Structures are given as structure tokens and as C-alpha cells.
Amino acid sequence: MKKRFIPARQLGPIKHVAAVALLAASAAFAASNAQAWTLKEAAQPYSGTTIKAIFLDRPGYKAAQQLIPQFEKETGIKVRWEVIPYENTREKEVLNFVGGGDQDIVLVDVVWIGEFASNKWLVPIKKFTDDPKLADPNLNLPGFFPILLDSFGTWDKVAYGLPFDNYSGLMFYNKCMLKDAGFDAPPKTWDELLNTYAPKLTKGDKFAFALQSRRGETQSADSFMRVLWPNGGSLLDAKFKSNLMSPESQAGLEYRQKLMKYMPPGIVDFDHAEAVNALAQGQVAMITEWSAFYPTLTDPSKSKIGNCLAITTEPKGPAGLKPALGGFSLAVNAKSNAKKQAASWLFIQWITSEAMAKPYLEAGGVPARMAIYQDKAVQDKYPFVKPMVESWQGGVPDYRPRFPEWPAVSEVIGEWGSKMMLGQVTVKEGAQTIGQKTEDILKKAGYYDGKKPLLK
Template identity: 75%
Template sequence: MKKLVWNALALSVALGSGAAQAWTLEEAAAPYKGTEIKAIFLDRPGYAAAIKLLPEFEKKTGIKVNYEIIPYENTREQEVLRFSSAEPLDVVLTDVVWIGEFAGNGWLEPITTFTKDAKLADPDLKLDGFFPILLESFGSWDNQTYGLPFDNYSGLLFYNKCMLKDAGFDKPPATWDELLKVYAPKLTDKSKDRYAYALQSRRGETQSADSFMRFLWPFGGSLLDANFKSNLNSKASQEGLQFRQDLMKFMPPGIVDYDHNEAVNALAQGKVAMITEWSAFYSTLADPAKSKITDCLAVATEPKGPAGLKPALGGFSLGVNANSGDKQKAAAWLFIQWVTSEAMAKPYLEAGGVSGRMSVYKDPDVQKKYPFVQPMVTSWEGGVPDYRPRFPQWPEISEVVGENGTSIMLGKSSVEAGAKAIGSKMEDILKKAGYYDGKVKLLK
């Protein structure tokens, strides 16, 4: 009996001791109280959500997060400049197609620097709690993790169910072919400035990623083949790019100047019936102050192509600048770890962001409240293509795709000629980088 009592007492002391020593954000941040860190954010809902939550982090830690909001098209250039300048940048925003360049050049600190430090590593970090495709695509390079998924997207079909109903449809188009041939003619009335579909296509990354690439994979095409040679003049790629041209007849005039905000606003104001946009824009379209169609808003997966459901994949990770000071590195990590944590997933979602955590989307209340969740999770779990190569040369190739993709849409060059021009210039870039002589490891 005495032995049992002693064992119970020993267990109680051990548990009490463990509880007393349990990791807390407040204790981890104590050495960094008063530290200021710098971050770059975008003018998008996910960043507005993080900003809403910042006071909580700053109150708990005493760490000040200074942020600058920069247009997406200027973000990579600004970050690259700051990697080698005296201007501070501690929290690095990394697009899915920048990870190869940033990690390959040693600009990002591997997260093992922090996860191996018991004073900084939250035991509840749970890297396996992120959707695998997000952690792999946005935060990892060459078998090393450099950032945690933040503000992640799947391409989704947002549509005005009232406009579709008035045109005789009780559900969205299941395929791209159905959208073009059945839905688009009935949903377009140019005399009333009403159109079936808007595709964000402004020259730059929006053109190369959100417009041009979106129609390759669903049709069985791709930018490159397995040997990193252009695949743009293959039959499947040509069919996808020609489909985009055919669909332009049912888009608003000036579509080549539409960025995300213009496409989202066109749907929100009732000018178009459908858009394929990132999941992050649901909060904008569901906001009565910004949208006239809140009662008519509905969401589905992107339409299927001949090759099946191949939706767009986009988003970012947050990482730590390898060139920052030790205090700034630690403080930046504590912020990144906190804002992407499972504990903050629901508050982030409720503030208008899109979490990369799996657990939050299993909540029945979340599924009911946010209709974009189910199609987004279906897209992520089904696996989306690596439709934008993540290698370091992507920014240079993106410029080529953006220029020639716009030229194709404007009719200044044919689909075939434009694709050939992109392929030739793209192969020149990759040849100079050593992709065809064995000097470069072929990583995507």
C-alpha cells in the first residue's frame, strides 16, 4: 500500500514539474521583449487578417511587428533588394515560385535552426498538421524546410447562382467545355454589359500564373516536359491555350488589364457570372460592404478539363531572413510559428484569412459557415499539379510568359507562334543556367 502511495506521489510530482516547465510563448519571447522585426505584407484578405491578430501577439511577447504593404507585383523585387542591403526584412514572404531562388541563394534560414532549439520550438508546432501539398510546395526546397504555409490558395469557381438560375441553370458547370459551349452564351449580354466569365490576366505574374498556366494542366498540357524542354507546342498545351482564346468572347472588354481586384469586383458588382479565383477572396465577396451578390454567392471547384480536375495552386510561406540578427531571427520565428499555428487557425480564418492547417476544416461549424472550405479541401487533397515550376529561374521565365501570353490574348501573335516564342526563350534561359549539361540538379 505504501508503495502504491509513493508511486502515485512520485507521478504527481513528475507531472507537476512537467506542467511547471511547459513551453509558453510568453516565456520563450521574454529574452526578445522590445525587439522590433520587419515584414512585408500584401493588400489581400489574408494579410489584413494577420494584422487584426497582431495586437494579441505583441501583447503576449513584447515583440513589435512592423509591416509594410506592397503590391504583389513589386514584392519579389523589393525582398531581393533587401536581402543584400541595410534595409531590414526579417519575416520573408515567399511565393510558391520564389522558394527555389530564395532558398537556393541562401537567403532563407532553415527552420531546423529553431525547431532544434527547445527554448524557441513550440512542442505543438505539428508540421504534419499542415496540408502536405502546402508544406512541400510553399515552404520546402531540396529536402529542407524554410518556411511555414501562410495565406494559401486553391483556385475555385466563384459564381452568382442568381444569374445562373435566371439563365436556366441550377448548378455550376462541371467542365470547362460545358462552361464555354453551354453556359457562356446564355450568360453573356454585351448590350447590358453582362458577361459569363472574367479571367484575371494583367501582364506580369497574374498573366503568367493566373491566366496562361491555368489552361495548360486541365487540358493535359504543361509548360515543360520531363527533360525541362518546352511542352507548349504539344497538342494538349495548344488546345488549352486556344480554349482561353475562345473563352475571351464571353469576357469583359479590356480583360488583359484585369488583376485580381478587378476580376473579384466584376463578380461582386454583378458584371460577370463566374470567375476562377483564389480561395482567399471569399471574404471579400461575402462582405456586404464590398459585394452586391452576398445572397447569390456560391463556390465550387474549378471546372474539370479533358485531363480531369487540375485547379490552380497558389500561396505563400513565411520564413526568416538568414541575414537578420540573432534576436530578430528568433523574434521572427516566434511570430511565424504563432500566426501559422493550429491554435490560431480558427481565429485567422474568422478574421478573413485561409489557414494551411488541416484540423480547422474538419470542424462542422467551419464547413457550414464557409462554403469555400469543401471545394478547397477537395482540391488540395486531390493533389494539384506543379503547374508553376519552383526553380530559381521562374521569375525570368515569368517575364517571358507574361509578355507573350498577353500578346496572344490581344491577337498580336497566334497561339502557336506565341507558344513557340515562349518555348525558345525559356530554353535559352535554362540552357544558360546549366539545365541541359548536367551542371544543375533538376529540382522543381
């Protein structure tokens, strides 16, 4: 079977193949089993089974933790989790796969799906959706936002996981700080942010903006890639060659250097927590961050911003609205035994279901279900909903390459992107080095000699 590789240059959302392929199967047994199937009965053979997962220290996982006792009571299945830093997650999961560890529920980042699926570490969900004893007739795969189901859970037209803890990049800002500086609305474009807003909002120990840029995936995805797309740039072109020396990519990277003048000292050491806290404590006026951090910014014990918090889409660039896309899916470990696989599926199906979307949202999570966000009461209560849905429905680009080699490329960007920001190399020198090292990785993997096909 040929693998499906997606170049970063591709802007459009992936075709919604998984949901369409499985819709007929879902509908077929839904009509006959809608009244018969219950989670409690489906879980009876697995009562007493313990399944293990990895969670992150983020609001969406804390929300799931609040809801898990309900699942355990209903099913008798015990869910145990380990909370670890994002930066260690992929390595820990890969070691688990290779070393035969005891993780049953796999947390899959959008850029890990190619690696995990290609190595046959994940169970295709068809195994469970084809089993009427395990498949909830109300699963409704087309009820997920297409871009989320396809980007986070699907590889080579096969669905492996269901979207969980997904988000778009948004602009969170302190409207009181903006008002004091003479602005009654946030910047609509990145150019406005840099040239009009930033000088007036940066005074003394107060800064206009914080762009989380810590070396690692935060540098490569949340900082480096964020300034490429709005300017019309990209990491790679359609032939998988570096596109970083293009005028558009260079403009984006130069923009980031100019914006550093209006960011806190040590911004290259800022991860998500530091950027969110800078806004929460009034150190900065604006950040572009994941929608998942809304609960943190509205928690009085963690944030001083209070009623001054406001949210909108990320600013537009010359190429239009091209916000960050991030998040995860939950999948079943192919190396777990059959009983744990079934129990894991029942949990994944339950926590991502339409029935649990509202409880999950109210607990602080961000569900991937379309229906929940059509509720006007939800839109009014959660101000991040409208800009997030606008970003998802507007065709957020395939923000980072999803091929298995991305982790190696990300390490290169993490190192040289940081050096670029620190002034240890020029933008051109850094871009040339990243481009060459990236092409070396892809050449070794077989992309340039026909051993691995490129998506046309």
C-alpha cells in the same frame, strides 16, 4: 549540396519530407516540455525587439494585422509591416537581401522558394525547432496540409518556412444569374462553360466569365498556366524542353482565345481585384479565383452579390480536376541578427499555429492546418472550405515550376501571353516564342549541359 528542381510536367505532390524529418524532433521534446513552454516566457529575452515584414493588400494579411496586437501584448515584441503590391514584392525582397535592408520576416511565394533558399537568404527552421527555448511543443508540423508545407516552405528537402495565406483556385459564381439563364448548377467542365453556359450568360454589358490576365505573374500563373493543366498540357516536359507545341497545350491556349468572346473588354488588364469586383458588382457570372478572396465577396461594403454567391471547384478538363495552386510561406531572413531571427520565428510559429487557425479564419484568413477544416461548423459557415480541401487533398499539381529561374520565365510568358490574347500574335507563334525563350533561359542556367540536375 545538389539543388532540387521540379519540372512543371510533374503532376504529383512533392513527398512530405520536411514534416517527417522533423516529426521525431518535435515529438521528443513535446512530451517533456508540453507543460513548461509558454510563448510569454520564450519571448522574454526578445521583449522590446521590433521585427519587420512585407504584407500584401489581401484578406489573409488584413486578418493577421487584426491578430498581431494579441501577439505583441503577449510577447512584448513589436511587429511592423509594409503593404505593397504583389507585383513589386519579389523585387523589393531581393533588393533587401542584396542591399542589407531591415526586413526580418520574409514572404515567400511558391515560385520564389528555390531562388531564396539557393541563395542562402532564408534560415532553415531546424535552427529553431531544435531549440527547446524557441520551439512550441505543440508546433505539430504534420498538422499542415502536406502539399502546402512541402510546396511553399520546403526546398531540397529542407524546410525554410511555414505555410501562410495559401489557397486553391475555386470557381465563384452568381447562382442567381445562372438561374435566370436556365441553369440550376455551375458548369462541371470547361467545355460546358464555353459552349453551353457562356453564350446564354453573355448579353449586353453582362458577361459569362472573367479570367484575370494582367501582364506579369497574373498573366503567367492565373491565366496562362490555368488553361494548360486541365487540358493535359504543361509549360515543360520531363527533360525541361518546351511542351507548349503539344496538342494538349495548344488546345488549352486555343480554348482561352475562344473564351475571350464571353469576357469583359479589356480583360488583359484585369488583375485579381478587377476580376473579383466584376463578380461582386454583377458584371460577370463566374470567375476562377483564389479561395482567399471569399471575405471580399462576402463583404457588403465591397460586394453586391449577397446570397447569390456560390462556390465550387474549378471546372474539370480532359485531364481532370487540375486547379490552380497558390500561396506563400513565412520565413526568417538569414541576414537579420540573432535576436530578430528568434523574435521573427516566434511570430511565424504563432500566426501559423493550430491554436490560431480558428481566429485567423474568422478574421478572414485561410489557415493551412488540416484540423480546423474537419469541424462541421466551419464547413457549414465557410462554403469555400469543402472545394478547397478537395483540391488540396486531391493532389493539386506542382502548378508552376519552382526553380530559381521562374521569375525570368514568368516575364516572358507575361509579355507573349498578353500578345497572344490581344491577337498581336497567333497562339502557335506565341507558344513557339515562349518555348524558345524559356529554353534559352534554362540553357544559360546550365540545365542542358549537366551543370544543374533535373528531377527524374
